[in-house]
Amino acid sequence: xxxxxxxxxxxxxxxxxxxxxxxxxxxxxxxxxxxxxxxxxxxxxxxxxxxxxxxxxxxxxxxxxxxxxxxxxxxxxxxxxxxxxxxxxxxxxxxxxxxxxxxxxxxxxxxxxxxxxxxxxxxxxxxxxxxxxxxxxxxxxxxxxxxxxxxxxxxxxxxxxxxxxxxxxxxxxx
Amino acid sequence: xxxxxxxxxxxxxxxxxxxxxxxxxxxxxxxxxxxxxxxxxxxxxxxxxxxxxxxxxxxxxxxxxxxxxxxxxxxxxxxxxxxxxxxxxxxxxxxxxxxxxxxxxxxxxxxxxxxxxxxxxxxxxxxxxxxxxxxxxxxxxxxxxxxxxxxxxxxxxxxxxxxxxxxxxxxxxx
Numbered sequence: 368x369x370x371x372x373x374x375x376x377x378x379x380x381x382x383x384x385x386x387x388x389x390x391x392x393x394x395x396x397x398x399x400x401x402x403x404x405x406x407x408x409x410x411x412x413x414x415x416x417x418x419x420x421x422x423x424x425x426x427x428x429x430x431x432x433x434x435x436x437x438x439x440x441x442x443x444x445x446x447x448x449x450x451x452x453x454x455x456x457x458x459x460x461x462x463x464x465x466x467x468x469x470x471x472x473x474x475x476x477x478x479x480x481x482x483x484x485x486x487x488x489x490x491x492x493x494x495x496x497x498x499x500x501x502x503x504x505x506x507x508x509x510x511x512x513x514x515x516x517x518x519x520x521x522x523x524x525x526x527x528x529x530x531x532x533x534x535x536x537x538x539x540x541x
Numbered sequence: 542x543x544x545x546x547x548x549x550x551x552x553x554x555x556x557x558x559x560x561x562x563x564x565x566x567x568x569x570x571x572x573x574x575x576x577x578x579x580x581x582x583x584x585x586x587x588x589x590x591x592x593x594x595x596x597x598x599x600x601x602x603x604x605x606x607x608x609x610x611x612x613x614x615x616x617x618x619x620x621x622x623x624x625x626x627x628x629x630x631x632x633x634x635x636x637x638x639x640x641x642x643x644x645x646x647x648x649x650x651x652x653x654x655x656x657x658x659x660x661x662x663x664x665x666x667x668x669x670x671x672x673x674x675x676x677x678x679x680x681x682x683x684x685x686x687x688x689x690x691x692x693x694x695x696x697x698x699x700x701x702x703x704x705x706x707x708x709x710x711x712x713x714x715x
Contacts, residue, residue, distance in 0.1 A: 370654035415708045468642020480544035501711045534589045537675045
């Protein structure tokens with residue numbers, strides 16, 4: 368799928384059918400992660416891909432934001448220590464989250480272009496997810512992305528007026 | 542360009558030739574911004590697109606990270622107040638930066654798929670950029686993305702070992 372088409376048509380999927388995801392698609396997700404750029408190429412983020420049914424069931428107990436039964440969950444994790452070492456206070460406070468957002472979008476668009484539904488989720492119990500995934504203390508789960516084949520069409524997007532979102536040359540000018 | 546190809550080939554461009562960007566490409570960038578998802582669809586970010594030569598020259602004086610002479614700069618801004626109102630402390634401290642990262646990736650991949658070089662830049666003097674763009678106090682410039690036609694091929698990416706970046710099922714397992 369063309370980038371522009373993917374950008375225009377990707378919406379969150381919250382209900383999945385039971386099909387598992389083929390290996391080639393999981394390879395594309397890995398490629399999306401490995402190719403996503405990060406500030407000063409620090410690559411301080413870590414990503415845990417979960418496809419084991421029991422792990423997913425376990426995680427769902429502590430993630431009220433996770434709807435439906437996804438075939439896989441990508442757990443996007445930041446690393447405050449390494450961010451600080453690589454880029455100082457700014458990386459620790461801001462850039463590590465921007466970097467994760469960039470990786471998230473790479474995953475969302477790649478999944479969508481492969482016909483795989485997806486939904487980013489921020490509502491979960493951090494400590495429980497850390498425990499389930501054996502994350503070291505310095506690795507923080509920040510975002511979950513559920514993946515799977517959608518079993519119904521997504522809701523259309525409601526958008527703000529373009530002038531509220533975009534200006535040209537100076538703020539408020541469109 | 543296919544999403545997977547864009548993901549695999551997009552690199553930062555730091556040197557541009559003098560060509561301006563056609564209107565259709567700037568429309569694609571607008572579409573990338575307007576379609577980028579945000580937590581709870583809050584759309585609290587704001588984006589200033591700068592193409593005026595004098596504005597760009599002015600900005601470059603206060604943005605040591607901006608290399609070359611780009612044809613356009615997209616200024617990605619967060620809004621701490623609105624983030625807090627929409628999503629509380631978590632949105633103010635984390636989610637607004639994740640949302641900006643998602644929008645950044647949408648812009649990077651869209652530009653690249655149109656054959657337009659691009660580079661995200663975090664090194665600039667915030668207050669000066671705010672003044673140049675007439676940003677209200679609550680609107681913070683967080684990331685610049687330079688856009689333009691590359692005048693030389695980008696450097697290849699150096700990546701960490703995949704096991705440092707990705708785990709399966711549990712941390713450290715690949």
